[in-house]
Amino acid sequence: MTTEGELYLGVDGGGTGCRARLVDGAGRRLGDGKAGAANIRLGLDASWRQILVAADEALAEAGLDRRAFPRIHAGLGLAGITDAADAARVVVAAPDFAHVAAETDAHTACLGAFGGRDGAILILGTGSAGYALVGGCGHPIGGWGFEISDDGSGAQLGREAIRAAVRAYDGLGPESDLTRAIMARLGGHPPQVVAWVGGAKPGDYGSLAPTVLDHAGAGDPVATALVQATADHVAHFVDRLLALGAAHDRRGRVALMGGLAPAITGWLAPRTRACLAAPEGDAMDGAILLARRQSAAP
Template sequence: MSTPVSPNSTQLYIGIDGGGTSCRARIEDAEGNVLGQGTAGPATTRIGVDSSMQAVRTASEAAVMDASLMPSALGHLIAGVGLAGIDRKGAREALMSVTHPFQDVVFASDANVACLGAHRGRDGGIVVLGTGSIGFASVKGRELRIGGYGFPISDEGSGADLGLQAVRLALRAHDGRISPSPFLLEVIEKLGSDPVALVAWAEQATAKDYASLAPVALTYAEARDPFAEEIVAEGARQAGVLIRSLVEFGAPHISLLGGLASRMVQWLSPEVAHFLSPPEADAVAGALLLARRKGSVPIDSSGQRKGAQIC
């Protein structure tokens, strides 16, 4: 049975992590008890702010349903929303003008909420290695972002970047410029038996498509295929550059996050790996922390807080 939520009820919070692959939402009460969770498709602003906010709404409605709350409960939740692509031109302005379903909301980048979650709001940094890559740190009120400008011009060491390097080597192997290895032969088999087919694939391929080759590269690298090792080792070197930059910025703790993190960590040099510490919580926890901070803002004379904001 659905439970109503009224303005006199205990305040509830919702944290949302809107990434390029999926959107996750979680509702908690004032004591931090999880009441409900929901998911939706991509929420990056690259798909358009309206589509991004629709994914946020869909995930939030699923969390409300999971918590056995009435649909109208969304209007009584204070939300923290982390979105991929929030720094794209015009995205912040569009978010400030868009209609949202919450009592109040604060937006931030997906890297920001991931860092907040990883270190429970304390100073620290993260390097994310997923479809894309980025380095982010928050130290004594200062923030540093490194990379993460999007594939193919940025995102070194990411899944998409590993996949791109694999395709390039596969083409060289086909031309006879290098000797084909089992890894490169599998890449060619996956994408097309000749350059024409491979180029046709590349013309339509997204970053996610390229990133689908990253697990293949990692598996062959672990089996000591020389070309796979070359690709993965270079990706790890690029991740190491991000980590060292965050250390130099003063981040006392750094966590390696993302879908490739657990497999890439073994390729980091010992000098870099010793800077890493496990994340304490996920990005949704970071978004919930933002929501709680938003909820602590005093209500003005009109009975409202300052309204939607971006941090």
């Protein structure tokens, strides 16, 4: 397979990891790569370092290196981008690609899920973000960061598990296998938990979500309540996205994406599950579509 001619790089950068995909002009996949967190709120330089690690892996798989940059059109969907000014800062900091387009990770995920057509997505990963494309216009919902948003996310689920563990330790809430497991993992006593929290990032909180889900699956009452609360947040998101007009043929058109999505789907009420659609592609497909569209624009 030839790698001559124009190339397109799609990047999906989240709070836990970064993925990159390289395709040729015909859309044939040439290589994939992955790296660490690329949320620009963790620092723009740090984000670009991870983007380039993932890009280098994708290039290497295609038998290429950075000498191919001048013919690569890059599309970036990054967590932490909240407005056009953020996107512009990302583009200005880019290396010498042929063209760079940057958007929120929610926008590129929605493009990928519906091939650029109208629809809505809800990303459930370390963070959470909803996004609806209606009449070609984007409507972001949530995704404003761990401190004030991210309902229904892995990070929020991990944080609530810590809160439950500390309440149980103080006798202010029920104790269970989950609360004991969380407390033990973070040092065994509240002072150790406070020290852990002092340096924790959203991804660290999100790393506790699998433990909560495992205990919920085993019937732990505290874990079950936490996961059900997360599912309720997801249902609220879906209702809002539908209200914005993300509907198709009398049915909802909302795709759940992200690492937490498969685990949480089974906890949703039948009414909400009936509104879901399977994504046609992923966020890297959407980032490639973004790169194609913007590089072709006047």
